[in-house]
Amino acid sequence: EVQLVESGGGLVQPGRSLRLSCAASGFTFDDYAMHWVRQAPGKGLEWVSGISWNSGSTGYADSVKGRFTISRDNAKNSLYLQMNSLRAEDTALYYCAKGGDSSSSPFDYWGQGTLVTVSS
Amino acid sequence: IQLTQSPSFLSASVGDRVTITCRASQGISSYLAWYQQKPGKAPKLLIYAASTLQSGVPSRFSGSGSGTEFTLTISSLQPEDFATYYCQQLNSYPVTFGPGTKVDIK
Numbered sequence: 203e204v205q206l207v208e209s210g211g212g213l214v215q216p217g218r219s220l221r222l223s224c225a226a227s228g229f230t231f232d233d234y235a236m237h238w239v240r241q242a243p244g245k246g247l248e249w250v251s252g253i254s255w256n257s258g259s260t261g262y263a264d265s266v267k268g269r270f271t272i273s274r275d276n277a278k279n280s281l282y283l284q285m286n287s288l289r290a291e292d293t294a295l296y297y298c299a300k301g302g303d304s305s306s307s308p309f310d311y312w313g314q315g316t317l318v319t320v321s322s
Numbered sequence: 323i324q325l326t327q328s329p330s331f332l333s334a335s336v337g338d339r340v341t342i343t344c345r346a347s348q349g350i351s352s353y354l355a356w357y358q359q360k361p362g363k364a365p366k367l368l369i370y371a372a373s374t375l376q377s378g379v380p381s382r383f384s385g386s387g388s389g390t391e392f393t394l395t396i397s398s399l400q401p402e403d404f405a406t407y408y409c410q411q412l413n414s415y416p417v418t419f420g421p422g423t424k425v426d427i428k
Contacts, residue, residue, distance in 0.1 A: 237417070239365075246408065246419060246421050246422045247357075247359075247408055247422075249418065252417065261415040261416060261417075264416065297364055297365075305412070305415070306353045306412040306413065307370075307412065308370040308376075308410070308412060309357075309365075310370075312365055312366075313364065315364060
């Protein structure tokens, strides 16, 4: 059974940093791209960042480019999102999602999310 | 690439046929997926490549379209289908989602 478990969320002040983690199991992690998607309270889905299976390719939404960094550790079956210079508008539930073997593959499994609240 | 969905909200009854439209600001071939999200839950993949049903998804769900216009159809709405539906384009980065269509009980 595929499982994605996010952690690392919490309350953080504007301008500070936070690192999210996603522990994956139930599939061959290093075969697939992975993504972060967020959802602000009461709002729609926003793709944040994605990374290829071998970390050779990454992508970011314009809203987080230069502030967030995605990475993965295939030996630990883990995905990360380093979030710096956090803003109030980054407040959201952050989902980890499994992609496919190409950049055009859909997101077939999602975690339950970890909540990030940016507030003073 | 911007995605728009219509309607943004629809009220329907069990057994109704429901159609949701997603339009892309430029051509995306068939690189479109549809997701269903229920309150407090993660999104669930329904359809990918515009018309391919994800494994385990009931056959009352179907998708069509290519280029810039796509549709999601639920042939006979069931109680468990009341949810919000999002389209997603995977033609190019950044990946984008539509704003969502909430399907509510009439």
